[in-house]
Amino acid sequence: MYAELNSILNTSPDSFKPGEFILVSDKHTDASFLIHHFLSFYLRAGCKVCFLGLVQSFSHYSAISQRLGVSLTQAREKGQLVFLEGLKESLGVLLQGEASKGTRTMDFLRDPSSGLRGLYDFVRDNVRGAVGGGEEWGTPVLLVDDLSVVLSLGVSVGAALDFSHYCRATVCSELQGSMVMLVRCEAEDEEEESDDEGSEQLLRGLIHQCSLTLQVQGLPTGYCRDIHGQVEVCWRGQCDRQQTQKKLFQYKVHDKGASFFARGMSSAVL
């Protein structure tokens, strides 16, 4: 959990807006440090977290969260965290080749045209919380690390957008929980004649659905040792809330966190 990001977003583990769909996107850089922030944030807030880790192993997140002060193994044992290890399940699907055994969660690997139905079923079953017995956690939270990887595995953009819509309907509207998704774009700058590039389309669709977006990019001027990039925070104006608001910050990732500052206010410069 990064304190400066909390003050930028006006949230804290004790008070945050319910029903938020937060979209984290990046272009030519790596925004996964924000996912770690949200993971530790919601765990500290005592929410029931369902994490779809499709691109990294559990030990990866566990090691980084430990540096941020949260123990994922403990949370998983207590039942606060439900973690889907996409990589491990995928090996089972890809190697056996046969259907029938194992869960249907990663079925999109076996048959990409069927969409992400299995994944949504997993989310729906695990987000509702334990019925009777076990501790009572707060509002449910869904975290998806890297929805765009399913595009490279053959799932269509429409299926991915359907999945996020279903999740939003269940988690945000019905259960008043929050949702955080990471999407990665890799648009080539030279030629862009195909305007329907998969990840760009997915990003545009998700921006339309979300309520808060954080777009991470590298610095337009190039590599800098003290500033790792810039993040543009955009609050989408909903019907009764304020107008769309945009703010631009620069960030630097440390070993145990990240610091955010206004443009030109990096500690290396001042």
Place this chain on the structure above:
Amino acid sequence: MAAPNMSVGKPTADRLPCNTTSFQKKSRSKLVSIPGTRPSIQNGQLIVSTGVTSLDYVIGGGLAVGTLLLIEEDRYDSYSRMLLKYFLAEGVVCGHELYVASAQDHPNDILQELPAPILDDIASPKTVEDQAKSCDPESQDAMKIAWRYQHLPKVQTALASSSRFGHYYDVSKTMDPEICQAARCHGFYLPEHSTAVTSPTATGQSPMPETYSSLLNNLQEVVHREGFDGSVPQTKSRNILRIGLHSLGSALWGDDLCCRENPSHGHALTTFLYGLRAMLRSSLSVAVVTVPSHLIQNRDTGMFPALPGTPNPVLRGSMDNDAFSDGSDPRLSLSGLNTKPFISDSLPPSTL
């Protein structure tokens, strides 16, 4: 201080012939010490050398164990092949196990072409008989003042060089077959593995063609059998498996990604890479894959978004014919190389 008696003491054959001193650094218990690897300076994760020291420097010290380096081939597959051979040669010198898969050349042919390592010294360690001879106090070589060092060989041995991280190679010579045979290699030559039987009672279509499935299965079998994923209890010391996959995605692998504008299995290669990544993350292995991406016609297959999506540097070898006619040297351009802050936090050294 009176000079102690020369004949007293343990026989010199007991001591290791190569250590000048019996001092041993007290290593922290958590970190595994596998030859040929070292913890990264940035975050302590285990890294191995790619074989090219300057490339190691560019990608931040070396290749992290459990990750994959994807090389986009140049037009004639010369530099990418060279990088693959450097990677495998480094594995031989460090004593790692190798796994080579190719659809074009037999893995044994690739292994015979490895560049020769440039080792520090030519002298080999003295055998035990030589030591016994030199310990003869009547011989002229007996030392009178520095008698404690008498049992040591006169020249520092070649073993010291293999404890270095990253070696240099002489490309004009090929590796000695003896050194090569000392390393354990597993090969996967596709024509030998092509099964005449199609997949048994496949209910739906499989996401990958048979070739990739059989490669993945074979790789998993090797990893499991040799215990790289921790399945075998630690009877022997741990080692790293270096996986080299040559020209994945080319037509010889049965994939029409590089042949057609609308391939039938457009996402077969990325699915395979996803499965490979899952396997790497759960075992002590490193992989280098070369892909002939200049042949891929349809940029929309999700291949290019996928590659930087996996946190690996992508090297693009661009070689034009003009480079030769100019007289200038062909260059290897590194594009898409972004150093991600948390890139190597995928595997802390203590988990495996």
